Amino acid sequence: MLKRLVLVRGAEIALFVVLGALPLAVHSPYALALLTLLAIYGVVLIGLDVTVGYLGQVNLAQAAMLGLGAYLAGIAVTRYGVGIPLAIVLSGGFCTLVGALLALPALRLEGPQFALATLSFTALCATALNELEWLTNGAQGLQIPRPLLLGHEVDARAFFWLCTAILALVWLAMRNLLSSQWGRAFEALRDSPIATDAMGVGTYRHKVAGFAFGSGLGGAAGALYAFDLRYLQPQTFDYGLTVTLLLGVVLGGRKSLWGAVVGAALVALLPNLLSSPPLFRAFSGIAFALALVSGVRGLVRRKTDAFRALAPIAVTLTLVIGSFLASNIEDWRRAIFALLLFSVVVGLPEGLMGFASAGLARLFRVAPPDLPPPAALEQVLPARAPDGSVLLELAGLSRHFGDVRAVDGVDLTVKAGTIHGLIGPNGSGKSTLVNVVSGLYTPSGGQLRLRGAALRGGKPVAAARAGIARTFQNLQLFGGMTALDNVMVALRGAWRVPLPLVLLGLGRLEELRGQAAALALLELVSLRGEARTRAADLTYGAQRFLEIARALARRPDLLILDEPAAGLAQPDVQRLLEIIRRIHQRGITTVLIEHHMDVVSELCEIVTVLDGGKVIAEGSPAEIKRDAKVITAYLGAAEPDAPAPGAAPAPSAPAETP
Amino acid sequence: MLTVTDLHAGYGLSEVLVGASLEVKPGTIVALIGANGAGKTTTMRAISGTLAPTRGQVRLAGSRVDGLGAARIARLGLAHAPEGRKVFGPLSTEDNLLLGAFRWLPHLFGFHRQARQALARVYDLFPRLAERRAQLAGTLSGGEQQMLAIGRALMARPKIMLLDEPSMGLAPVIVQEVFRTIRRLKAEGMTMLLVEQFASAALGVADHVYVMERGRVAVSGTPDELRRDPRVLAAYLG
Numbered sequence: 001m002l003k004r005l006v007l008v009r010g011a012e013i014a015l016f017v018v019l020g021a022l023p024l025a026v027h028s029p030y031a032l033a034l035l036t037l038l039a040i041y042g043v044v045l046i047g048l049d050v051t052v053g054y055l056g057q058v059n060l061a062q063a064a065m066l067g068l069g070a071y072l073a074g075i076a077v078t079r080y081g082v083g084i085p086l087a088i089v090l091s092g093g094f095c096t097l098v099g100a101l102l103a104l105p106a107l108r109l110e111g112p113q114f115a116l117a118t119l120s121f122t123a124l125c126a127t128a129l130n131e132l133e134w135l136t137n138g139a140q141g142l143q144i145p146r147p148l149l150l151g152h153e154v155d156a157r158a159f160f161w162l163c164t165a166i167l168a169l170v171w172l173a174m175r176n177l178l179s180s181q182w183g184r185a186f187e188a189l190r191d192s193p194i195a196t197d198a199m200g201v202g203t204y205r206h207k208v209a210g211f212a213f214g215s216g217l218g219g220a221a222g223a224l225y226a227f228d229l230r231y232l233q234p235q236t237f238d239y240g241l242t243v244t245l246l247l248g249v250v251l252g253g254r255k256s257l258w259g260a261v262v263g264a265a266l267v268a269l270l271p272n273l274l275s276s277p278p279l280f281r282a283f284s285g286i287a288f289a290l291a292l293v294s295g296v297r298g299l300v301r302r303k304t305d306a307f308r309a310l311a312p313i314a315v316t317l318t319l320v321i322g323s324f325l326a327s328n329i330e331d332w333r334r335a336i337f338a339l340l341l342f343s344v345v346v347g348l349p350e351g352l353m354g355f356a357s358a359g360l361a362r363l364f365r366v367a368p369p370d371l372p373p374p375a376a377l378e379q380v381l382p383a384r385a386p387d388g389s390v391l392l393e394l395a396g397l398s399r400h401f402g403d404v405r406a407v408d409g410v411d412l413t414v415k416a417g418t419i420h421g422l423i424g425p426n427g428s429g430k431s432t433l434v435n436v437v438s439g440l441y442t443p444s445g446g447q448l449r450l451r452g453a454a455l456r457g458g459k460p461v462a463a464a465r466a467g468i469a470r471t472f473q474n475l476q477l478f479g480g481m482t483a484l485d486n487v488m489v490a491l492r493g494a495w496r497v498p499l500p501l502v503l504l505g506l507g508r509l510e511e512l513r514g515q516a517a518a519l520a521l522l523e524l525v526s527l528r529g530e531a532r533t534r535a536a537d538l539t540y541g542a543q544r545f546l547e548i549a550r551a552l553a554r555r556p557d558l559l560i561l562d563e564p565a566a567g568l569a570q571p572d573v574q575r576l577l578e579i580i581r582r583i584h585q586r587g588i589t590t591v592l593i594e595h596h597m598d599v600v601s602e603l604c605e606i607v608t609v610l611d612g613g614k615v616i617a618e619g620s621p622a623e624i625k626r627d628a629k630v631i632t633a634y635l636g637a638a639e640p641d642a643p644a645p646g647a648a649p650a651p652s653a654p655a656e657t658p
Numbered sequence: 659m660l661t662v663t664d665l666h667a668g669y670g671l672s673e674v675l676v677g678a679s680l681e682v683k684p685g686t687i688v689a690l691i692g693a694n695g696a697g698k699t700t701t702m703r704a705i706s707g708t709l710a711p712t713r714g715q716v717r718l719a720g721s722r723v724d725g726l727g728a729a730r731i732a733r734l735g736l737a738h739a740p741e742g743r744k745v746f747g748p749l750s751t752e753d754n755l756l757l758g759a760f761r762w763l764p765h766l767f768g769f770h771r772q773a774r775q776a777l778a779r780v781y782d783l784f785p786r787l788a789e790r791r792a793q794l795a796g797t798l799s800g801g802e803q804q805m806l807a808i809g810r811a812l813m814a815r816p817k818i819m820l821l822d823e824p825s826m827g828l829a830p831v832i833v834q835e836v837f838r839t840i841r842r843l844k845a846e847g848m849t850m851l852l853v854e855q856f857a858s859a860a861l862g863v864a865d866h867v868y869v870m871e872r873g874r875v876a877v878s879g880t881p882d883e884l885r886r887d888p889r890v891l892a893a894y895l896g
Contacts, residue, residue, distance in 0.1 A: 404797075425829040427799025473827065474742070537672060539695030566827040567741075569693045569855050570894050595829055636831035 004366045015261070016168050023157045032156050033228075034268055039163035040224045041264035043170050045248045046257060047217025050210045052246070053254035054178075054186035057111070057207075060242050061102065061118035064125035065095045065215045067237025069222020071129055071136055074144040074232055084149045084162070088223045095219020100212035107207045122242055129234035141233040144226055163224050170217060171257050173503040177213075180507045181488070181495045181514075186210055188478045188489045195476035198438060199490035200464030200554060247337060251344050253351025262352055274329045274336065284319035287340075291316045291347055294355065312347030315339050368532060371484070372512050374519035377586075381521070381552060384587035386417020390452075391589050392437070392558055397446035398613070399429075399436050406432040408613035409446065414558070419580065419590045421604035421621070423597075425634050429613040430593050431473060434560055437591075438470045439463030450558065469556035471547040473563045473593075479536035483527055483546050486535050487518035490553035521549045525579050541572035548579060558589050565596045577602060597635065601625070609634060659684045659818050659849045660705070660736075665714035665724075667704040674700040676873040677714070682818060682866075687840070687850045689860040689881075691894055692870035698853045699741050701870070702822050705851070706738035707731040719817060733761065737816035739807040741823045741853075747796025751787055754795045754806055755780055758813030773813070780809040783839060801832035808839065818849040825856050837863060857894045861885065869894065 019039070023032055044066055051059035069091035076082040076090055106117040129136050136142060146154060149162065177183060189196040189203040196203045226232055244267055252263025273279050291312040298304030319339060326332055348355050392414040399407040407429045414420045424430050435441045437448065442458030449455065450466055457463070469490075478486050488494075494514045497507045522528045525545040530538060535546060544564055551559055561580070565573050573596065580603055583590060594600050600607060601621035609617040609624060611633045617624055624630050660682040667675040674697045682688045690698045703709035705716050707728035716724040723731045732738070737758075746754050755777055762770035769777075781788035784805045790798060795806055804824055811819050821840070825833040833856070840850065840863050854860035861867060861881040869877040869890055877890055884890045 401797075423829075425799070426801040426827075426832055541694035563827055567694070567823060567855055569691075570857065572694050595827060595833075597830060634829050634831055636834045 003364075004369065007364055007366055012171070016164065016171075020161060020164050023160055029156060032160055034272060036156070036160045036163050036228050038261075038265050038268040039160065039167045040221050040228060041245075041248065041268050042167045042261045043163075043221035043224070044218050044245060045252065045260040045264050045267075046170055046174055047214040047221070048245055048249050049254060049256075049260050050186075050214035050217075052249050053256070053259075054183075054190070055207055055210050056190040057107075058115040058246070059118050059211070059214070060115055060246070061099075061121045061215070062218045062245050063237050063239075063241040064122040065099065065218030066222045066225060066241070066245075067125055067129060067232075067234070068098060069095050069219030070226040070232055070237070071142065071222075072219070073223035073226045074142050075135065077144055077147045077226075078142070082147065084147050084154070084223075084227065087147065087227075088166075088220050091223040092216045092220030095222070096212045096216030098219075099215025100208060102215070103208040103211035107204065107211060119239075119242075122237075122239065126234055126238045129237070136232075136234065139234065141231055144230045144232065146227050146230060159228065163228070166220075166224065167261075171261075172505070174257060176503055176505040176507065177499075180502045180511065182206070182209075182499070182502065184481070184485055184489050187481050187485070191478040191480055192476045194440070194460070195472065195478065195550075196489070197460035198440075198464055198470055198472075198476075199550065200461055200492065201489060202461045243337070243341075247341050247344075249351075250341065251351055253353030253355075253357075256351070256353045256357070258357075259351050259353035270337075271333065274333055277323065277329060280329050281320070281323045284316060284323050287343075288313070288316035288320050291343065295347065308346060312343035315343040371519060371531060372516045374523050374528065375513070375516040377520050377524060379520075380517045381524075381555060381586050381588075383585070384417070386415075386587050386589075389416050390414070391416040391450065392591075393447070393449040393452075394433075394437070395447040395449075397433070397436060397448060398444050399432050399441055400444045405613050407436060407443075410610070410613070410615055412608055412615065414589060414591060416557075416589050417587050418606060419584055419592055419604050421600045421607035422591055422593045422610065423595070423600060423607060423624075423634060424610035424616075428610040428633075430610055431562065432613075433610070434470065434562055434591075434593060437463070438468055438560060464554060467554075467557035468560065469551035469554035469558070470560035471544075471551050471562055471564060473566065475543050475547060477535040477543055477547060477550075479534070481535060482532050483522060483535055483538065483542075483549075484515065484518050484531040486546055487521050487550050487553045488514050490550045491517055492553065492555045518553065521552050522546075524552065524582060525549045526575065541568055541575070544568065544572075544576070545579060548583075552583065552588075556588065558591065559583065560591045560593075562593050563595065564592070565594055565599050573599065597621075597625075659719060660851065661715075661717040662701070662705060663715045663717075665701065665704055665711050665716065667700055667709055667711045667714075669709075673712070674873055675704060675711075675714075678870065678874050680868050680875060680878070682849060682851050684849050685844075685847050686865040687844055687852055687863050689852045689854060689864035689867045690870060691854065691857045691860055691867060692876075693893070696870040697873045698870055699822055700873075702738065702740075702820050702851070702853055706736060706820055708738065708740075732814065735814075735817035736820065737811035737814055737818070738820040739811040739822065739824070741826065743800075743803045743807045745795040745798070745803050745806050745810070747794065749795055750792050751795055751798065751806060752777070752791040754810055755787070755813050758810035761814050772815075776813045776815060780812055783812070783842070784809055801828050801835070804828060804832070804836060805839070808836075812843075818851065819843075820851050822853045823855060824852070825854060825859065833859070 022035055044062060048059060048062040051057050072094055073087040073091045076087050102121055106114055109117055130138055185201050185206045189206055193203045248263035248267035251266055253259025273283050295309035295313045299309045323329065390413055394410055394412040397407060397410045398405065410433060422430055436443050436457055439457055439460040439462060447454065448457055455463060455466060478489065491514050494517060495510065497510050519528055519531060522531055525548055527542060527545055527549065530542060535543060538546060565576055568576060592604060604621055607621050607624045608615055609630050616629050616633065617627045662678060662680045665675050665678045666673065678697065678701050690701060692698055700709065704711040707726060711724050715722055718734055718736055723734060756769065756773060759773035759776050762772040786802055787805055787809055790802060798806060824836050837859055852860060861884065864881055867879060867881055867884050868875045877887060
């Protein structure tokens with residue numbers, strides 16, 4: 001605990017103390033200007049990292065946000081004599097709003113389309129700033145006096161401290177945000193948007209909020225930028241800056257506050273490195289050494305393929321040779337940026353900080369903070385007495401895909417507190433039915449009622465909030481997150497502290513309560529010992545059980561298990577039976593879709609059989625097994641061409657015969 | 659046909675296989691069973707080259723193939739029908755199959771004669787696929803997709819076929835059909851390595867069985883021997 005405090009927090013404090021103390025040692029105004037730029041870029045890149053790193057989308061609008069913020073602050077100061085604090089708040093707030101408005105349509109898109117949408121926004125902004133001459137003074141540029149801070153003059157050194165202080169505050173707020181439910185939601189929606197929605201978290205909402213927040217940081221930094229340079233030109237905030245900012249995030253390392261500041265340092269200092277040949281030679285020499293070490297190490301340990309290891313070495317070697325050949329390096333600036341970006345993307349996909357933190361993690365083993373003791377299961381998942389009432393009711397429900405009637409007029413009643421089996425041949429409409437009930441598909445016709453209240457369908461978040469939780473046939477875990485975090489994402493009703501207080505770090509207590517609740521659920525599925533294991537590293541069986549724990553975190557009225565035993569070996573099937581029985585004891589209604597008939601007969605009180613999108617039979621497992629229609633369509637007769645007697649039990653009853 | 663010696667492989671820092679060895683003789687079916695996480699699928703992937711082994715040897719018909727990469731190994735006559743089917747969803751059933759016949763490139767006047775013959779043979783084996791030849795593979799039912807995955811593997815006329823969990827997520831009636839197909843292929847002389855959770859079903863078709871535990875082979879023998887082994891019986895045959 002203490003070690004963690006000293007190493008992790010200590011490093012952060014040291015960073016800001018050193019940064020803040022630098023002007024006392026360095027007196028050159030030029031160096032001070034560079035340091036100020038570094039702090040401002042730090043804020044911009046932390047904001048950009050929200051979309052590029054956490055949401056995993058290439059955002060090309062951050063330069064425009066910086067520009068909008070800068071111009072708004074400049075205009076507010078020149079025309080209305082606004083002071084520094086108000087100007088920062090104005091620019092930040094305005095860009096948050098613009099970011100939200102841009103994100104609403106743009107984040108309906110993915111990947112390259114999203115990148116293009118943000119790129120066109122940058123083009124639009126640059127043109128508007130240029131053409132609205134009455135407001136922005138157009139291409140002639142806007143002169144801005146540095147305004148007063150609370151009635152005092154601000155000299156260059158004080159302004160640098162102001163920027164550093166703001167960077168520190170943003171760093172703190174961001175750390176608080178990322179270690180809260182918000183940070184988990186950002187992680188989760190990148191790993192599996194479908195599951196994020198199905199757990200009631202709301203992918204789209206979080207994406208828009210994240211983008212708006214990051215844009216707001218860009219805008220606030222824009223105000224500082226305006227007061228730093230005191231002269232603004234529209235063409236500053238164009239594609240060139242867009243690429244530079246992107247380079248900063250990727251080079252520094254995505255999803256890392258340290259990465260953003262390291263990236264900011266490189267982006268702020270790099271152009272100046274280029275103007276001094278000896279410095280640039282040293283820089284490219286270091287880059288070459290780094291590429292050589294990491295490339296050779298990767299090759300020796302057989303962790304990287306030849307291209308990944310050799311390409312960055314070749315590129316940085318080109319830089320070294322070029323630095324001795326070229327007479328004026330500044331002319332080659334764009335080419336050098338491009339080469340650097342290429343070698344980073346190929347050789348250090350996690351950026352400098354990703355590379356460094358892997359090494360640091362090996363040097364200093366910092367244990368994660370202790371977990372609280374698990375909460376009482378009764379608190380997390382209160383037991384309910386089954387009252388025999390109707391929980392889920394489907395009347396004439398259908399879903400068509402073109403001419404294919406995947407679900408064709410299904411009537412189905414699920415009573416509270418039961419385990420209701422749903423079986424049928426592949427393609428009989430079970431999965432489609434489940435997808436309609438859990439809101440992934442809109443029904444083509446018919447009624448869907450939960451506790452008598454109609455559900456319209458087509459909205460997974462709404463279905464989740466109405467009390468329906470599910471697991472997925474093809475696992476939809478948040479693979480990069482720990483088992484504990486997977487469950488915590490889904491916890492229902494645990495997150496009440498509003499965003500501003502979370503930013504101030506007041507969400508800790510809630511966080512501990514959430515961990516205790518999640519641990520209780522992990523214990524229920526016998527995974528408490530794996531709480532800190534990444535979901536992707538769990539064994540296949542454990543992954544299936546984790547999905548069940550995650551669904552239970554919704555404290556659902558109705559739990560839908562979609563083929564939980566698929567691919568499980570016999571010992572794990574036994575564990576699964578035990579888990580489902582425990583869930584049943586808590587009075588939770590379960591719909592179980594399964595092909596293992598022994599699992600179904602063992603657990604279910606009632607079984608519904610689907611074929612061709614219609615219900616062909618319903619009854620107790622024993623009745624179903626005798627039903628002629630079910631035998632033909634689903635169970636199949638005993639093997640007529642079975643191998644010689646004694647050689648093998650017929651595969652028709654796979655796990656029933658010992 | 660296939661000899662695997664001391665195979666090591668893993669993902670990132672975690673080593674899943676720690677010295678697996680097995681042998682598949684021509685014309686036989688060898689089954690690989692074991693608990694989840696024992697390394698069955700990883701063994702398959704390390705053999706077919708979709709995962710590079712870190713140590714050990716894989717010999718296909720006498721020559722070493724480990725480290726060659728999945729594409730080269732496939733060309734040498736090893737077909738892998740992976741876990742979870744992995745059909746090409748946006749392509750038609752027939753196109754999926756024809757992609758399996760990568761050994762015979764289409765020529766100017768249409769598809770190669772060998773590819774057409776292979777296609778006819780697969781349609782003969784799975785009449786359902788012939789009915790669905792124009793349908794997009796992604797819209798097929800789970801059972802049909804499994805047949806397609808097996809059919810696609812057969813298209814290259816492989817020397818040996820790796821079948822990973824062919825019964826996963828399938829209705830009992832389809833599972834029976836899949837195992838009928840496996841028996842028929844065996845009768846035609848196909849060599850197969852089979853990973854299967856339905857241990858009893860796997861034992862029913864196999865000539866030899868390996869039980870994997872924690873990344874290596876724990877027990878091996880004929881199905882009859884394993885059925886008499888009380889430990890195997892308790893742990894895997896329920």
